[in-house]
Amino acid sequence: MHTTLQKYVYFPTSFLFLIYLTIHPAQSQEASDVFLVDAKNNILGFAVFSGSARQITDSDRYDNQPRFINDEQLVFASADQSGNIDAILYTWENERFVNMTRTPEQSEFSPDLTSCGQYISTVTVEEDSSQRIWLYPVNFGEPELLYDDISPVGYYAWQGEKAALFVIGEPNRLVFPYARDDVYTIIENPGRSIQQRPGTKEIVFLDKNANIVVDGKTTFELKSFDSERRETHSLGLALEGSEDFCWVDKNKLLMASGNDLYLRKVNKGIEWEKVGTFTYPGYGTISRISISPNGKKIALALHRLQE
Template sequence: MCYHFIIPIPKTSFFLLLLSIMLFFKPAAFSQEASDVFLVDAKKNILGFKVFSSSIEKITDSKRYDNQPKFINDSQLVFSSEDDTGNVEAILYTWEKDQFTNMTRTPNKSEFSPDLTSCGQYISTVTVEEDSSQRIWLYPINFGEPELLYDDIQPVGYYGWHGETAALFVIGEPNRLVFPYGREDIHTIAQNTGRSIQKRPGTDEVIFLDKNNNIVVDGKTTFELKAFHTQTREITSLGLALGGSEDFCWVDKNNLLMARGKELYLRRVNKGIEWEKVGTFTIPGYGNISRLSISPDTKKIAIVLERLD
């Protein structure tokens, strides 16, 4: 087993279906607006990083919530998808085959923020349970019985993996970002942080937005990017995030992507504070970019666009 203080809990068998039924509770942490997932080609080499906006391809098409994509390898991603009853499941998409597979089928639960664990054996999610609890569950990729992780930490709104440990956004007054070193050592990193929690490649750092001190830049609210060093438990600054934006992902150790409106921006964290526009996506019937993710080989970017109809 890859993880600490996991609690196995029996559950009905999984099936390879795309949709399931009934949702009793919805998570307060998520805004379920109609949206679709798109794929875009990209290229990284010694000359820099380029996004091919004209290559954009829609991979979902419904008037419901298809969102929170995350690449699990160079040919597959997982995302959360809402059916016509309001239930949300974790879906695996293989783009070379244009194939969708349900990783969960849970009539009385909903799964958000799917990701692959470091051992490659589970799809993790924030699961909204029958009693409205929000905790991290692990769903085996072989469709075995699911397992509950960090059973005593909730309600979880978002999370980000750092090796075998998940940094957790715990909903409350105020919200807290915590790092569970062990059952008796749940370290609070910061309060009032952003929803995006990402490991910085090649480092021991967990990156997040500090929303305690608003800064207005060019008329847009801007927050500071902070790095939590898991070995020393120190926090350092990476400068300002993109104004008017919250979600981000790493191209590599030094290049960070964020989106604002219909545009995608890149910042070279090790060279300065300027954000460079690298892509614009004007698609009829769609509005702003709400989420983004990049494949490990940096050849594909998944973006989520809000539906206007």
Template sequence: MSLHSFKKQPFAYITIIILIQLIGIISYAHAQDPADIYLVDTKNNILGFKIFPKTATRITKGELYNNQPKFINDLQLVFSAEDPSGNFDVIMYNWESGKFSNMTRTQNKHEFSPDLTNCGQYISAITVEEDSSQRLWLYPINLGEPELLYDDIQPVGYYGWHEDIAALSVIDEPSRLVYPYSREDVHEVALNPGRSIQQRPNTTEIVFLDKNSNIVADGRTTYELKSFDTETRETSSLGLALGGSEDFCWVDKNKLLMARGKELYLRQVNKSIQWEKIATFDIPGDISRISISPDHKKLALTVASLN
């Protein structure tokens, strides 16, 4: 199923959209907390995954929202950034040249959660539109006209790609994680998913946190990691996530990375249920979102800004 099969179609969903808006869905653009993005050197080989905390460098310097970094290749990442007027755009950063460039520059829209599509031709982003609709859009790398994807699925809170299909977290009571095999076959995966939705590398699995199955361990809320197999449509458990943490990223098929406070933890899901602390940072705030470059040489961290 091509991602283009879900692009905008002439169907009338205006009544549904209005009803959703009237129940008071709060959009992404409301009261985002200030944050900055740091880059860190890393290494992954047969000896294991290693992080070099002293190399942590802040690439954004401000009192605004800079968040949701995602690597699109070994030299560039994209992230959502707020400007002084309160507008949110997708920014691309090249760490070799140190240059920033706008992928979007919209006055009446806000773009969040950017990522690269499987075809490599688009940056996808959740867009808060002029009428407060919140849907997934595609922004061409060549800066051409953006295109709407999954026009009838909204409001979208978070998403994660598996090849050319995006698993979507739909804001509702409760939120629903869905996987749209086609317009007629939108499979409901789970209720109350966490905000981190990631493909497990080299598998047919999408992994998320199940916020229905939480326990309290050592005074911290802990959620279960769930895996949805897109081929069999079966859901299974990968054990518990790191207590007190919600964001994660895969280093490879079996190495899972999460953060708590100023520390990073690693777990090999095929070998252990234990989380191992592998790095501690001297940074002003706590770490939330994490992203790793394709060559495993860079890690991007979102850090709460204390400026």
């Protein structure tokens, strides 16, 4: 049975709208492509099969921000020839691509599936350069605006029927909108990667208020925010020199450094362990990562090297 998103405000609109990533214009995004890699996660441990890597996009433009919405499909942000960014749905069983948006005057970044499963959400750069969260029905109905009074949004993460929002400003803030008159500031100066911790009410992020140097590289503290108790706790240090992460399960965290993938078991305090290396001719380092709910597929975005 589907639940209904508890949107405290939205506005239908007559044509498809849009998104933007954060502080840079869409045209400045680096060329990148998305790859799929096989993995496994069971009682025997977690493994990545680097040799199984398969390229799913191939252009000199921006294909990035992959996000699994189930065990068979992912969504990602993709630039067309004019530099406009749309949200694309990819099904790997039949290698099919479907435009979830087609908005020549606006751009959609950071696509994801809402908790009710009825919408693809994005951060949208609107025609007046506003950046807000929009919802696109999976049945291609009319899009809807979420949180009309919170802007500019750079990134976000779903926690049930609400979304924690990275609000761009001086300083940047991570907020949780309990209601229109109760927008709670979790922290100032968060990192761009914001993720729900599976099986919990926690939103996890990087605290960038203090630079910590490990092996000559800057790192930051990982923190979790319990949205029910409004409490913040430390989960230890992120991987040095890295900012993006994803959860394999409730206790296993995955990050990338260069072309290497690392795993950490946050419930045991274990140090970061290298679990795989991924290189591909013509491509540089890993920029974004996402894992399927069953832990069998990893999506990687790699920067395309300049010729």
